[in-house]
Amino acid sequence: MRVTRGQELVGEIIELIDRRQLRAGDPLPTEPRLMEEFGVARNSVREALRTLQALGIVEIRHGYGTFVGEASMAALSPSLLFRTRARSRDDLRGLSDLLEVRQVLETALTRKAVGNGKLLQALGECVDKMADPETAPAADRRFHELIGEAAGNELALELIRLFWDVYQQTESLIGTPASPPASLMDKHQRILEAIAAGNGELVGEAVSEHFDEIRKRIAAR
Numbered sequence: 001m002r003v004t005r006g007q008e009l010v011g012e013i014i015e016l017i018d019r020r021q022l023r024a025g026d027p028l029p030t031e032p033r034l035m036e037e038f039g040v041a042r043n044s045v046r047e048a049l050r051t052l053q054a055l056g057i058v059e060i061r062h063g064y065g066t067f068v069g070e071a072s073m074a075a076l077s078p079s080l081l082f083r084t085r086a087r088s089r090d091d092l093r094g095l096s097d098l099l100e101v102r103q104v105l106e107t108a109l110t111r112k113a114v115g116n117g118k119l120l121q122a123l124g125e126c127v128d129k130m131a132d133p134e135t136a137p138a139a140d141r142r143f144h145e146l147i148g149e150a151a152g153n154e155l156a157l158e159l160i161r162l163f164w165d166v167y168q169q170t171e172s173l174i175g176t177p178a179s180p181p182a183s184l185m186d187k188h189q190r191i192l193e194a195i196a197a198g199n200g201e202l203v204g205e206a207v208s209e210h211f212d213e214i215r216k217r218i219a220a221r
Contacts, residue, residue, distance in 0.1 A: 006047025073158035109151040
């Protein structure tokens with residue numbers, strides 16, 4: 001497949017950002033300056049900037065210029081969502097893969113969170129809110145975010161959010177959950193207790209059990 005000059009320029013602009021040590025919010029050179037710097041036409045610059053904007057690497061503010069973006073993992077959501085759905089059409093393989101990666105990531109992060117007293121209180125408040133169907137989804141999401149925050153890994157936290165959002169948009173492939181709110185509370189309570197016990201093996205078992213209900217729903221389809 002023929003690569004356009006604009007596509008080649010994507011990597012060159014990323015290198016420019018790195019070379020000049022630009023940070024999120026810093027302005028990029030203007031289109032004419034980029035044209036001059038790389039010896040390309042305006043169309044190539046605009047094609048590259050549109051691609052970088054879609055990836056969250058740059059932010060185009062009309063009337064103000066182009067700035068370095070946050071490069072949030074949320075920019076990957078459409079492609080991961082498409083991939084998960086496309087690979088799940090015949091055998092739900094895409095959804096199974098997503099679930100497996102989530103479990104590996106969350107098991108490792110939860111083991112890092114053992115012994116964190118402040119975290120236990122916040123997690124307990126989330127579990128209590130899971131008793132109400134109205135507040136349960138937000139409390140469930142926040143429970144996992146808190147563990148990611150406690151682990152101190154910003155990239156992992158963004159991945160937790162990304163995987164959560166994509167799963168919520170693909171869960172309809174396996175129907176609605178059959179378990180009552182009390183079951184959701186119990187699964188998260190066991191994770192909380194494993195963290196409190198400071199037992200890495202119990203953490204692994206509790207996180208695995210958390211995903212068992214989803215695995216059963218996938219197997220039943």
